[in-house]
Amino acid sequence: MRLHRLDITAFGPFGATQTVDFDALSAAGLFLLHGPTGAGKTSVLDAVCYALYGSVPGARQSAQGITLRSDHAAPGTRTEVTLDLTVAGRRLEITRQPPWERPKLRGKGMTTDKAQSWLREYDAAAGTWKDLSRSHQEIGEEITQLLGMSREQFCQVVLLPQGDFARFLRADAEARGRLLGRLFDTQRFADVEKRLAERRRTTEAQVRDGDAALLADAHRMQQAAGDAMELPELSPGEPGLAETVLGAAAVARATAREQLTVAHCRLAAAESAQAAADHALADARELARLQRRFTEAQERARRLEEDADTHRAAQARMDRARKAETVAPALELRDAAEAEHRRAAAAEARARALLPQSLADAGAAGLAAAARRAAEELGGLESARRAEQRLSDLLDERAGLDRQERADDDVLAEAESWLDxxxxxxxxxxxxxxxxxxxxxxxxxxxxxxxxxxxxxxxxxxxxxxxxxxxxxxxxxRAARTRMLEAKAHWLDVRERRLNGIAAELAARLTDGEPCAVCGATEHPAPARKDAGHVDRAAEEQAHAAYQxxxxxxxxxxxxxxxxxxxxxxxxxxxxxxxxxxxxxxxxxxxxxxxxxxxxASALHAAHEELRRAEQEHERRTAARQQAQLRAASRAARRDTLDRERAALEGELAQARGGAASVAARAADLQRQAARFTDAADAARLAEDTAQRLKDADARLADAAFRAGFDTPQAAADALLDDAGHRELQRRLDARHTEEAAVRAILAEADTASAARRPPAALADAEEAASAAAGRLREAASARDAAARRCAELDRLSERATASVRRLAPLREEYDRVARLAALTAGTSADNERRMRLESYVLAARLEQVAAAATARLQRMSSGRYTLVHSDDRTGRGRSGLGLHVVDAWTGRERDTATLSGGETFFASLALALGLADVVTDEAGGVRLDTLFIDEGFGSLDDQTLDEVLDVLDSLRERDRSVGIVSHVPDLRRRIHAQLEVVKGRSGSVLRQRGH
Known part of the structure; x- marks a missing residue:
């Protein structure tokens, strides 16, 4: 992998766009990235990592997204990082933009743009860039596949943080394991350990659950068998548990079957005894029933004889009521006629009370004639009533015009006042x-x-x-400088004193017959002796550590x-x-x-709104004034028309009203008179008709009572019974006849009479004997059922226990096998002598490769003095596998890397970082790393050591590899000519590049 160009915009401390030409810097093979503290040296490396993986290294991962944006960037400038590189023979360009919170294009407030990514590839044949993807996921997978390294591996291999490797040299096995595990992805081996441990716990739990279930079944069998089963104290996982449980179960089943046979015999005897007792009880109960039946029949016959007179009176009352029932229709007819006549007479009296005195004694014909005359006069007033209604409507309309005029006057006045x-x-x-x-x-x-x-x-x-x-x-x-100088002087003094007495220290190791390490002689006649102030190696190292x-x-x-x-x-x-x-x-x-x-300024919106409302009100009031003026013009013409029609109607109605207040009042009075005359005539005719019907009903009632045998109609009425009374009297008579027939039938029965002549039945003795027999039967049946349930339960539990034993056998074998493997991979097994976990074993192999690769460089750095070796020895009570020692060729001793001095630690950590880079590169598929960065570690070196380190780093340029040193040490600016300087200022940091 070779970097060509890096463009940074609004990223970290860089407010404007900055460009890094790695091709120019790499031409010298060794270049320096320097600048004051906080200027942004590490941000350049962060930008490279962010372009490749979309995130920044290490603890700065939490600074991703919007927080990556520079505080010095202009509001309209978006954060962007573009990296041009060659990897696996392909020239690629990656552009990344994190999420960006910017002002909205329309309106106020802020909005957030999503993160963007672009991946392009240079087509050498066409001489153009070709777009490959804009997907974050696709770009991440493509880069990871090409580099063959995760982000953590890249940050550890390409961006070499020397301080981390110095801590790695002094760390314990657990800390080394964590770092190597991240770099070499040995999580799958840890997952194997975890999976085996989980499988061991699972199978162990299953075995224990199976044993617990077997013991639970054994305890249930013991409860079911009672005293027939003895079970010793057992616990899950105990040897011989299955054999003990199954043997005890077999004994319990045999005992339960014997008890069941005995229970069957007892039940058969109890059933025979109960049958005989039940037969005797049935005979006793039947005799007692017949004797009780005969006695009750005699008592009922005596009561019937005592009630004979009451029965004859009831029979006579029933005969008289049946005769009165023939007179009942005439009585009902006469009562209905009398009620109807009373109602008609009362209605006639009420109607005549409303008539004038002149018609109070008039007959029905006279009253009907008066009603016809009132109706004729009422028909003549119909036209006048319509005219009067029209006049009322006209007056209402005239009043409405007046109200509308007053309202319009108010509207006009208010509108004029507001518009002024x-x-x-x-x-x-x-x-x-x-x-x-x-x-x-x-x-x-x-x-x-x-x-x-x-x-x-x-x-x-x-x-x-x-x-x-x-x-x-x-x-x-100043105080720290003073303490450092004092510690250095003390160390140099101790060192000089030790060198003065080194002969005594060497003489202490001489043995007669063995050659001297200095002169080779085998005889040692006068070895040097330690004086009283002798300083040994431990004192010198202690003084040197204090100085450091x-x-x-x-x-x-x-x-x-x-x-x-x-x-x-x-x-x-x-x-x-x-x-x-x-x-x-x-x-x-x-x-x-x-x-x-x-x-x-906050009142601007309210002022605009108030002006808008005021203009709307102005338009509304202007329109209201115009409408009021139009309505006033139309009202004047309508008012004249109404006045003329009113004068004509008032003249017509004055003649039609007569002495009444209005035509409607005159018509209402005539309508009431006609209704009263008509009602009085109808009531008079109805009273005459009902009087005649009452007279006819009295005659028919007297005739019907005489024919039924009653002296007067009232006597017939008194003999009548209502429906309830008639039913009750008939029920009593029927019950008397039924009771007499039943008593005669019982007394005539032969079985009942025969039983009455026998001695009283001994029912209590028979019931007691039957109850005792039934109790013995229940006890025998319960014992038989309990024995049968015991046998069935023991058979069921024994079958389940046998099945559990068969099922647990292969599971127990699997548990033993998994437990041995889990203990072996976890380093807790006795077979694992070094107590090395599986993941530690794999990491130990990787560490051995890293130590071999680092030794090749460390020997060059230390002129062949130091060699890094891997150790499997255990440290204390911990586990082994990740020990790292250094062999000093000058002394021939092997010691822990934690004992290295400051300069030695720097050499070793640098060699370890480069060796680890080689091993991880091979692990990633041999991807060539042409650009490396070394961060930290140079500030504490003296001039001579710094020259040696630069010579070693300069040798890394072999095979066209370029190395970038990140440091703010001033002396490096004189020694390294190719430089990338980071200059910070109030408006953000800028980059200045100087070639070889």
């Missing part, structure tokens, strides 16, 4: 609109000045705070002081020398003016 002040009102509303419009313009102008003023005020406050921090950081840096710690602390303080001074310079450049208090007053005054302008 229209010009002044319209001018006042227009003045309010103009004032609000001016305020809106002024608020827009002030809004553009607010943010710069606030930004300058924030910079001034930051300037004041950083001034104090800079003084404190300078003091801390002090040096790192001083470097950190120096970096912090530089960062604070850079921030202070930037804040001072933006805020100037103006005091913060003055900037605060200016910002507050600007805010006050802006608030007043906003308040005044």
């Amino acid at each position: 002040g229209w010009d002044d009102r319209r001018a006042a509303l227009q003045a309010r609109i103009d004032t609000a419009q001016e305020a809106a313009t002024r608020s827009e102008q002030l809004a553009g000045r607010r943010e710069p003023a606030q930004q300058r005020l924030r910079a001034a406050r930051l300037r004041d705070r950083l001034t104090g921090e800079a003084d404190g950081a300078a003091a801390e840096e 710690e002090a040096e790192e602390a001083h470097t950190a303080r120096e970096r912090r002081l530089g960062a604070v001074r850079e921030e202070l310079a930037a804040a001072t450049a933006e805020a100037g020398d103006t005091p913060t208090a003055q900037l605060t007053r200016e910002a507050d005054e600007l805010e006050r003016q802006y608030a007043e302008a906003r308040r005044a």
Whole structure:
């Protein structure tokens, strides 16, 4: 993979479009990306990663989307990154735009545009670019497939963060495993471990569930068998559980079958005894029933004899009522005639009370003649009644015209009053609109000045705070420098003292007969001795570690002081020398003016609306005035017509009313008279007719009572019975006859009479004997049923237990096999001597490859002194497989990488990073990486070490590979001529490129 060109627009600290020509930088093989802290060096690498994968590296992933946008970008400029590169022999161009929140094109407010991506390929034959895809997913899959690396692998292999590998050298096995697992994607092996562990837990749970179910069935069998089954204390998973349960079940089943045979014999004997007792009880009950029946019949005959007189009186009453029933129709007819005559007489009296005194005693014919005369006079008033109704309508219409005239007069007066002040009102509303419009313009102008003023005020406050921090950081840096120099002097002193006594240290290792490591002699007549102030290797290393710690602390303080001074310079450049208090007053005054302008501008919409409503009201009132004037002209003509018609109708009606108030009153009076005369005549005729019908009904009633044998009609009426009384008397007579017949039949029965002559039945003794026999039968049946259920339940549970044992056998074998595999892959098995997990085993193989690849470079960097080796040894009580040691050829000792010094750690971590890049590249299919970036690690190197590192990095240019160093160390600008400088400013950072 080779990078050619990178275009960055509104991304990170870069407000405008910036371009990086990697072809020009790569021509020198080694180039430098430098700039002050916070300028945006890492943002260039972020842009490369974002173009390829649509996300930025490491912890900066959360800064994706809209937050990638530069704060210095113009409002109309969209964030965009374009990368031109060659990978797998193909020239590609990738363009990415994150989501963008921008102002709406129409109206106010903001809207968000979606993220966009483009992928193009250069056609060398045609000399043009060809579009391939605009899909985020398709582009991501295409790039991942071509590079053969995930985003994490790319960031670890192409963007080499030296600090991560230094921590990798000092990390424990778990931390190394996490890093290698991300790079080599060994999650599938961890999934195998997890799957085996889950399978072990599942099969173990199934076996235990099966044993628990078998034990539950055994306990149920024990409950069903009672004392016939003995079951020892057992638990799930215990050996011999199945054999013990099945043996106890067989014994319980045999015992239960013997108990069932005995219960059958007892039940047969109880059934025979109960049959005999039931037969004796039936005979006793029948004898008692017949004796009780005879006694009850004798008692009923005695009561009938005592009630004989009452029965004869009831019979006589029934005969008299039957005779009176022949007179009942005549009685009903006479009562109906009398009621009708009373109603007619009352109606006649009411009708005559309403007549004039002259007609109070007139007959029906005279009253009918008076009614006809009133009706004839009423017909002559019909025309006058219509004329009177017309006059009433005419007066109502005349009154309506008067009301309409008064209403129109009010409308005209109100409209004239309102329209007289229209010009002044319209001018006042227009003045309010103009004032609000001016305020809106002024608020827009002030809004553009607010943010710069606030930004300058924030910079001034930051300037004041950083001034104090800079003084404190300078003091801390001076103190740290003093401590570093003191620690260095102490270390050099200890080192010199150890070198002075090194002969004694070497002499301690001499053995008679073995050659000396210095001179080769096998005899050692006078070996050197340690003096009282001898310094050993541990003391020297302790002093050196203290010096390194002090040096790192001083470097950190120096970096912090530089960062604070850079921030202070930037804040001072933006805020100037103006005091913060003055900037605060200016910002507050600007805010006050802006608030007043906003308040005044807020009335613009209301003023427009009020003017619109006023113009609508003006149009409405003008139209109302015109309509009122038209209605006034038409009312005058209509009023004259109505007055003429009124005079003619009033003359006609004066003659028709007579002495009444109106024609309608005169007609109503005549109508009431005719109705009264007609009602009185009808009532008189009806009273005469009903009187005659009452007289005829009295004659017919007297004749019917005489023929029925009654002295008077009243006697016949008293003998009558209503329906309820008749039914009750007949029921009593019928019940008497039925009872007499029943008593005679019972007393005539031969069985009943024979039973009455026998001794009283012993029913209680027979019932007690039958109850006892039934109880013994129930007990025997219950015992038989219990024994049968016990046998059936034991058979069912035994079959289920046998099936469970057969089903659990292969499951238990599977559990044993899975448990052994899970323990082996998890590193907990006794067969796994090194306690190495499966994933650790795979990662150990990868680490061994990485160590071999890193050693090839480390030996060149250290002039053949150091070699990285992989170790499977266990560390403490932990698991083995991911140990990493370094072999020092000068001492021949192998030690942990965590013991390397600062410079040695840098060499080793750089070699490890490059070796890991080679291994991951091979893992990705051998994709060639022509462009590498090395970030961090150069600030703590002295001049001699820095020269050695640059020589090693310069050797990486072999096979046309270019290496970019990301650092702000000033000395590198003199040593590396091809440079990409990041310059920061108030309007954002810019890139400056210088070739070889």
